[in-house]
Amino acid sequence: MGRGNFTTLLVFITAISLFPFIGSGSYVLTVGIFSGINALVAIGLCILMGYAGQVSLGQAGFYGIGAYVSAVISVKFGLPVIVCMAAGMAVAAGAAVVLAIPALRLKGHYLAVATLGFGEIIHVILNEWGLGGPSGFGDIPNFSLFGITVESASSFFYLVWGVVAVTAVFSFNLINSRNGRALRAIHDSETASNAMGVDVSVLKIKVFILSAVYAAFAGSLYAHYVTFISPASFSLFHSVLLLMMVIVGGITNIWGAIVGAVVITVLPELLKKFEEFDILVYGLILTLSLMFFRKGLVPLIIDKLQQRKGSGRA
Amino acid sequence: MFTVFLQFLFSGLTTGAVYALVGLGFNIIYNATSIINLAQGEFVVVGGLLMWLFSESFKLPFLVSAVLTILVSGLLALLMERLTIKPLPKTDLLLMIMITVAVSILLRGLLMFKFGKNPYVYPPFTEGEPFIIAGAVIQQQTLWVIGITFSCIILIYLFFNRTLIGKAMRACAVNPTAAMLVGIDVEKMIMLSFVLSAMVGAIGGIAVTPISLMEYDKGPMLAVKGFCAAIMGGLGRGRGSVAGGFIIGILESMTAGYIHSGLKDAVALLILLAILFFKPAGIFGSKTALQMRRF
Numbered sequence: 226m227g228r229g230n231f232t233t234l235l236v237f238i239t240a241i242s243l244f245p246f247i248g249s250g251s252y253v254l255t256v257g258i259f260s261g262i263n264a265l266v267a268i269g270l271c272i273l274m275g276y277a278g279q280v281s282l283g284q285a286g287f288y289g290i291g292a293y294v295s296a297v298i299s300v301k302f303g304l305p306v307i308v309c310m311a312a313g314m315a316v317a318a319g320a321a322v323v324l325a326i327p328a329l330r331l332k333g334h335y336l337a338v339a340t341l342g343f344g345e346i347i348h349v350i351l352n353e354w355g356l357g358g359p360s361g362f363g364d365i366p367n368f369s370l371f372g373i374t375v376e377s378a379s380s381f382f383y384l385v386w387g388v389v390a391v392t393a394v395f396s397f398n399l400i401n402s403r404n405g406r407a408l409r410a411i412h413d414s415e416t417a418s419n420a421m422g423v424d425v426s427v428l429k430i431k432v433f434i435l436s437a438v439y440a441a442f443a444g445s446l447y448a449h450y451v452t453f454i455s456p457a458s459f460s461l462f463h464s465v466l467l468l469m470m471v472i473v474g475g476i477t478n479i480w481g482a483i484v485g486a487v488v489i490t491v492l493p494e495l496l497k498k499f500e501e502f503d504i505l506v507y508g509l510i511l512t513l514s515l516m517f518f519r520k521g522l523v524p525l526i527i528d529k530l531q532q533r534k535g536s537g538r539a
Numbered sequence: 540m541f542t543v544f545l546q547f548l549f550s551g552l553t554t555g556a557v558y559a560l561v562g563l564g565f566n567i568i569y570n571a572t573s574i575i576n577l578a579q580g581e582f583v584v585v586g587g588l589l590m591w592l593f594s595e596s597f598k599l600p601f602l603v604s605a606v607l608t609i610l611v612s613g614l615l616a617l618l619m620e621r622l623t624i625k626p627l628p629k630t631d632l633l634l635m636i637m638i639t640v641a642v643s644i645l646l647r648g649l650l651m652f653k654f655g656k657n658p659y660v661y662p663p664f665t666e667g668e669p670f671i672i673a674g675a676v677i678q679q680q681t682l683w684v685i686g687i688t689f690s691c692i693i694l695i696y697l698f699f700n701r702t703l704i705g706k707a708m709r710a711c712a713v714n715p716t717a718a719m720l721v722g723i724d725v726e727k728m729i730m731l732s733f734v735l736s737a738m739v740g741a742i743g744g745i746a747v748t749p750i751s752l753m754e755y756d757k758g759p760m761l762a763v764k765g766f767c768a769a770i771m772g773g774l775g776r777g778r779g780s781v782a783g784g785f786i787i788g789i790l791e792s793m794t795a796g797y798i799h800s801g802l803k804d805a806v807a808l809l810i811l812l813a814i815l816f817f818k819p820a821g822i823f824g825s826k827t828a829l830q831m832r833r834f
């Protein structure tokens with residue numbers, strides 16, 4: 226982690242710890258919790274897309290696997306929640322391997338549509354399998370660890386954002402490691418990085434798994450917070466929303482993914498009066514941000530800050 | 540037993556025809572630009588819903604409504620290309636994928652704004668008793684759908700092979716730089732390809748709505764199935780995608796009929812993944828052609 230990131234992290238942690246005192250009411254906290262859950266998925270997607278240059282239109286599939294596996298095991302077998310969550314992540318990692326090995330041969334559109342197809346298959350399975358079908362699956366136990374059950378919104382808020390903070394730190398270290406540099410090399414040129422001795426295939430599979438595990442983690446947190454899940458939450462539209470978070474925030478920046486997740490989660494709440502027209506608003510935002518600030522919010526802000534700094538010195 | 544099979548076959552041919560048209564639409568744009576327009580399915584929906592608007596709401600005569608629908612769909616695609624595709628760099632693949640996804644969401648939003656979430660339907664093109672073949676019922680509209688699909692395919696084939704503009708568009712596909720050097724306006728050809736493929740999609744929507752109804756959010760699934768058809772036939776090969784479309788349609792309706800109706804969407808997706816993973820060049824495509832592609 227660089228010094229800039231460290232300062233940002235401190236600001237971030239302060240903001241998070243103060244939030245429940247400022248944003249009162251369980252509604253505000255719940256929006257905050259969903260922002261954190263989405264941020265977790267977005268971080269994984271950001272590493273996959275921004276650093277490894279791979280597209281995924283099926284991230285909601287992994288998110289759904291995490292939620293359903295963890296929920297079903299905890300309800301049917303009554304195992305400790307943390308074990309169920311680990312199981313969810315393991316299954317998602319397995320699915321990622323199965324998807325990634327053949328998908329490695331694919332590029333661009335082919336990869337995009339293959340991941341989209343994967344996500345939709347998961348959605349069909351969740352709808353058709355005897356897990357409550359389209360009407361959903363309920364009575365999921367709350368998150369608990371060592372006998373302490375996290376039930377109140379404010380404590381779950383700290384839990385989720387704590388996980389986000391740890392994941393962000395881990396991801397920053399990953400990106401600045403040898404593997405991270407190799408990833409960026411893949412993004413720029415696969416052939417060149419291959420020639421430099423980077424094992425492109427293995428690394429790509431690893432990143433796929435990493436992003437799937439993040440998504441499954443988020444999914445299981447979601448399941449144990451809401452205690453009720455239905456396939457509708459894990460549809461193609463959610464995959465697109467996740468993609469939107471990464472792009473709006475800035476595809477090559479982990480802070481961007483977090484900011485994007487918060488913006489895209491909070492936005493519909495602010496637009497409540499448009500009710501049914503959220504799709505239209507989403508479409509507009511995504512189209513306009515792709516057209517006019519392709520780099521995303523966070524890189525844009527960084528550029529502006531640096532310009533100001535630069536002119537101040539001169 | 541055979542009757543039931545035939546019945547499934549007919550319904551498979553109907554849905555397959557629409558997939559074939561969507562697949563064809565993908566190919567038209569792909570051939571001119573190497574872009575996959577993921578908003579392709581939305582134009583089928585636009586076709587069906589606008590047709591309802593003109594013929595049922597405005598009470599315009601059938602042919603006038605159909606022509607208006609096709610023209611307006613073409614215009615929408617023109618706007619889409621001019622406003623969102625043209626200003627962006629075509630070399631950034633991720634951006635190209637995302638922008639067509641973005642436009643598809645925008646279109647869906649507009650459709651929902653105008654039409655709401657309810658499914659729409661209007662009477663079939665011709666009234667009359669359905670035909671009975673070996674005990675299986677075949678609606679007149681089914682024949683219309685299949686007939687219109689094949690007419691479209693033939694017209695597009697003639698367009699690409701017999702007209703100067705069509706040949707110019709194919710030249711852009713083979714080598715845009717060389718095409719530009721011999722004086723072809725590549726930008727105009729890209730624009731034309733978007734308009735043409737939207738029109739093909741809209742025609743499919745107009746024809747199929749009396750049978751399968753139309754609602755604002757049918758687009759993504761149609762796009763996936765159509766893409767599946769296009770991949771199956773080998774991207775860039777029009778006739779391959781038509782065959783692919785019909786195969787998927789028939790397999791789907793057989794699955795729905797003999798196994799479980801909820802699994803029908805999974806079938807197309809599984810075929811898609813299997814082809815992508817094991818034979819990305821498609822069943823009818825060639826590997827060399829795939830390798831020569833920019834993306």
